[in-house]
């Protein structure tokens with residue numbers, strides 16, 4: 528099963544992606560977590576060892592490797608291969624994390640105002656396509672905020688798109704755009720997840736707003752100060768306090784996804 532996590536900046540994408548990755552791995556699934564955000568926070572949420580973390584170089588910054596794979600011999604500058612060989616990259620550059628999970632840090636896709644199709648972008652996009660379509664494990668991608676990352680290639684093979692919202696109109700507005708685009712790109716299982724919920728009145732407003740979207744509010748996660756405390760203490764939220772309200776709630780989200788996996792994707 529391939530799960531992508533998207534939404535506005537700061538809504539909790541990394542918290543959800545990282546905690547789900549840990550829970551799948553803890554349950555014995557083979558898990559590949561992908562960090563596709565230029566801020567590269569996923570390793571913290573996953574609880575990757577400090578010495579491993581400090582050595583990670585995001586794929587998007589491996590200039591010579593990218594050049595090697597995108598260069599067209601004999602062609603002038605500005606000409607490069609937009610479909611580079613990437614199949615070996617995940618296994619070559621992934622690092623090990625807790626519960627046997629693996630992490631691959633891609634880095635972000637830079638989309639300059641000029642709309643440049645740089646070799647880095649071509650390689651990351653081809654890699655994402657490859658990860659979604661070809662890998663056989665549970666793949667969980669923590670996308671960069673916004674919707675620039677979503678294209679025909681990257682959407683292909685996404686089994687479940689979790690769109691995370693916080694209780695704010697701005698966040699919901701972006702979710703609406705992400706959902707429309709995801710549908711257009713043919714993603715079938717699109718689920719809205721509300722995060723940082725403080726009381727039921729917030730959920731009522733969200734329900735009202737999404738009435739016409741034809742997408743269920745699949746799950747809601749409470750605001751939980753333990754998540755911030757984990758951050759402050761420099762530990763992964765699930766290691767910091769696995770019984771905190773947010774963790775217990777993400778465990779229940781995990782239960783739903785595991786059921787979906789066995790009922791729909793393992794047939």
Ligand SMILES: Nc1ncnc2c1ncn2[C@@H]1O[C@H](COP(=O)(O)OP(=O)(O)OP(=O)(O)O)[C@@H](O)[C@H]1O
Pocket residue numbers: 534535536537538539540541542543564566568671672722723724748749750751752754755758773
């Ligand atoms: N349920 C929650 N309760 C309390 N704080 C939360 C909760 N979820 C996330 N946070 C806090 O909100 C901030 C953003 O969370 P996170 O990094 O997971 O979001 P993000 O969507 O990945 O952000 P970005 O777009 O910057 O990558 C963090 O400081 C995190 O500790």
Ligand SMILES: [Mg+2]
Pocket residue numbers: 540541542564566568669
């Ligand atoms: Mg993030």
